[in-house]
Amino acid sequence: MSANSPAAQLQIVCPVCTRHCRLKEGDIGFCCARQAKNGEVISISYNRITAFALDPIEKKPLSFFRPGEKILSVGSFGCNMNCYFCQNYDIARAKPDSIPTRYIAPIELVGLALSMKDEGNCGIAFTYNEPLVSYEYVRDTAEIAREQGLETVVVTNGQLTTRFLEELLPLITAWNIDLKAFSEQAYRRLGGDLETTKETIRRAAAHAHVEVTTLVVPGLSDDSKEMEAEAKFLASIDPQLPLHLTRYFPRYRSTEKATDIALLHELRDIASQHLDRVILGNV
Numbered sequence: 001m002s003a004n005s006p007a008a009q010l011q012i013v014c015p016v017c018t019r020h021c022r023l024k025e026g027d028i029g030f031c032c033a034r035q036a037k038n039g040e041v042i043s044i045s046y047n048r049i050t051a052f053a054l055d056p057i058e059k060k061p062l063s064f065f066r067p068g069e070k071i072l073s074v075g076s077f078g079c080n081m082n083c084y085f086c087q088n089y090d091i092a093r094a095k096p097d098s099i100p101t102r103y104i105a106p107i108e109l110v111g112l113a114l115s116m117k118d119e120g121n122c123g124i125a126f127t128y129n130e131p132l133v134s135y136e137y138v139r140d141t142a143e144i145a146r147e148q149g150l151e152t153v154v155v156t157n158g159q160l161t162t163r164f165l166e167e168l169l170p171l172i173t174a175w176n177i178d179l180k181a182f183s184e185q186a187y188r189r190l191g192g193d194l195e196t197t198k199e200t201i202r203r204a205a206a207h208a209h210v211e212v213t214t215l216v217v218p219g220l221s222d223d224s225k226e227m228e229a230e231a232k233f234l235a236s237i238d239p240q241l242p243l244h245l246t247r248y249f250p251r252y253r254s255t256e257k258a259t260d261i262a263l264l265h266e267l268r269d270i271a272s273q274h275l276d277r278v279i280l281g282n283v
């Protein structure tokens, strides 16, 4: 298709996340992981792995799922949000051609995960960048992994549209979902949508093990009233749902000092009035 042909000028709307990027032929979406090609928006990070490690499962963080075991953790590149404090910005905000990647097909990744069983590996975790901007890779790998009896874990910001989330739900055995803050205003600042993440948590919790993480960032997600509202919301799904409150350290474009530890304890006490399992992280 020539760049000047009428078809090339048409805009295609990406259906995968709530950003709904409008792309012309050849354009790359906000996440840098999808591109308009031949009239559809395809994943350009499929098979491309930037980070690979056999991690303790507690590092995801998952504290109540296969405790003491390890999980083969993989990341690619790209993200659909724009958090100024991103802890993994080197891969999350990377351009497709600016980052070295190793090509690993789903079947090969499952083979690697199986070969690590003797080292205590229980499955595969899709993590580090936002894995669901390339949900096809997660879906295809998880399908094979489930057949082989492996656990499948997704660590995500939850900004996936319902249609694609529903496709993944039967394939994923545990989720850690970032609830970045509990106000629409904060979510707008980060380029996301609070209601979408809440809906992802609700739906995932109906199918699989779910833990939620809130990175407590000064001035964004450290308000006590919002923490109370967040805890009440999570308790309305299940008071046993684990909430990780993790300490923020300045990264990427953020300049605020690390979260005050006394404040973290205060927020944990507030959340603990509604939830049975509130865990502090990075302290």
Ligand code: SF4
Binding pocket: 014, 015, 016, 017, 018, 019, 020, 021, 028, 029, 030, 031, 032, 033, 034, 035, 041, 079, 080, 133
């Ligand atoms: S997945 Fe990427 S290309 Fe698609 S709407 Fe979201 S940010 Fe845009």
